[in-house]
Amino acid sequence: MxxxxxASTLIDRDGLDTLIRLLAADRRTVIGPTxxxxxxxLDEIRSGADLPYGWxxxxxxxxxxxxxxxxxxxxxxxxxPQSWKTYLHxxxxxxxxxxxxxxxxxxxxxxxxxxxxxAFIGVRPCDLRxxxxxxxxxxxxPHADTRYAARRRKAxxxxxxxxxxxxxxxxxxxxxxxxxxxxxDLALTEVVDGxxxxxVARAGSEEGESFLARLPHSPTDERTADTARTLVEEAAGRxxxxxxxxxxxxxxxxxxxxxxxxxxTARCLTCGNCTMAxxxxxxxxxxxVTDLTGEHAERxxxxxxxxxxxxxxxxxxxxxxxxxxxxxxWLTHKVGTWHDQFGSTGCVGCGxxxxxxxxxxxxxxxxHALNAERAARQDEGGARQR
Numbered sequence: 001m002x003x004x005x006x007a008s009t010l011i012d013r014d015g016l017d018t019l020i021r022l023l024a025a026d027r028r029t030v031i032g033p034t035x036x037x038x039x040x041x042l043d044e045i046r047s048g049a050d051l052p053y054g055w056x057x058x059x060x061x062x063x064x065x066x067x068x069x070x071x072x073x074x075x076x077x078x079x080x081p082q083s084w085k086t087y088l089h090x091x092x093x094x095x096x097x098x099x100x101x102x103x104x105x106x107x108x109x110x111x112x113x114x115x116x117x118x119a120f121i122g123v124r125p126c127d128l129r130x131x132x133x134x135x136x137x138x139x140x141x142p143h144a145d146t147r148y149a150a151r152r153r154k155a156x157x158x159x160x161x162x163x164x165x166x167x168x169x170x171x172x173x174x175x176x177x178x179x180x181x182x183x184x185d186l187a188l189t190e191v192v193d194g195x196x197x198x199x200v201a202r203a204g205s206e207e208g209e210s211f212l213a214r215l216p217h218s219p220t221d222e223r224t225a226d227t228a229r230t231l232v233e234e235a236a237g238r239x240x241x242x243x244x245x246x247x248x249x250x251x252x253x254x255x256x257x258x259x260x261x262x263x264x265t266a267r268c269l270t271c272g273n274c275t276m277a278x279x280x281x282x283x284x285x286x287x288x289v290t291d292l293t294g295e296h297a298e299r300x301x302x303x304x305x306x307x308x309x310x311x312x313x314x315x316x317x318x319x320x321x322x323x324x325x326x327x328x329x330w331l332t333h334k335v336g337t338w339h340d341q342f343g344s345t346g347c348v349g350c351g352x353x354x355x356x357x358x359x360x361x362x363x364x365x366x367x368h369a370l371n372a373e374r375a376a377r378q379d380e381g382g383a384r385q386r
Contacts, residue, residue: 008202009217010224016074016199017048018215019158019186023119028156031087032121033080038066042082045121052077059166059240059351062360071192075122078166079350083279084127085134087118088151092302095286100295115150123159123184125177126350130279131157132183136342137282156207159184163231167240168351170364174243176348178235186212189228200228241351241364244371248345252336255370256328264366265324267359272305274353275330280346283311306330331366
């Protein structure tokens with residue numbers, strides 16, 4: 001699927017810099033990709049100069065490296081180690097404080113600090129879908145996370161279409177990219193060629209239209225629009241990975257006893273890196289801390305991982321003690337039973353779990369292996385019946 005660029009306009013690097021400065025002047029904390037510690041990370045940026053112009057990435061299972069690019073592109077890199085959930089669903093957040101007064105009373109105060117007003121620059125199509133999934137998980141239903149919802153309502157999203165997927169990307173097979181879907185305020189497609197460096201920009205909300213109108217811009221010429229469409233279409237054919245073209249929900253259900261689980265969990269360290277890097281994993285736990293006097297206590301919510309042996313601790317002890325049971329729970333939930341809970345898959349094809357796994361376990365490789373084992377069993381069963 002390609003975007004309709006008929007209502008788009010062109011901005012250049014100065015226009016993108018102006019957008020960042022306008023958003024900051026609107027008292028927003030502008031978050032975008034920037035180069036730091038030999039990686040392209042998400043951090044607060046104050047101008048277009050902070051963007052990773054001229055930098056790309058080299059990805060493989062368990063491997064990440066930044067590399068220079070001769071074309072000077074700002075967004076020709078794949079998803080980095082962080083996702084936007086770092087800001088919308090923070091890794092650690094205080095819930096309340098409790099203080100013992102001189103009279104011996106306990107006063108509990110809910111942490112009601114106002115939510116920050118974010119502007120996100122450079123949200124990938126896969127991450128845009130991940131935000132939509134977390135909106136459904138955390139922002140809706142009878143037990144909505146009010147803090148998440150408040151941060152999300154105030155967030156201004158500038159999405160960027162993917163024109164150069166990495167070796168571990170598989171968003172095309174998950175239907176989440178490389179073209180952007182709904183949910184953005186502004187969308188950009190970066191074009192760098194002999195005619196210059198520019199961005200095809202279009203608005204997805206009234207607020208997006210308001211900011212776009214304030215930028216130096218010009219109408220999108222037909223040649224640039226065609227180039228932008230072609231770049232996104234070609235990116236779909238250059239994905240480094242893919243999921244098997246089967247019903248993944250059914251595949252997980254029918255391979256719970258597959259031998260492949262033994263193979264993968266012989267390698268898995270149960271470190272939880274995949275859940276920390278995943279843009280949709282949302283599980284949390286709580287912890288209480290006190291000061292040395294015992295007169296002040298705080299409750300903090302923090303990310304939790306289903307790879308933690310205590311994740312399913314009940315009175316008799318942990319429910320899933322073996323690495324096999326924990327890895328199988330993660331994968332079958334992510335692409336299988338997530339449908340039962342939330343009506344969609346929980347995987348957006350960003351490939352972060354592949355890159356940041358210290359032993360290079362590849363979710364797409366495991367899905368293909370499970371599918372191959374299922375097919376072999378079915379063939380063997382059919383042969384016996386004959």
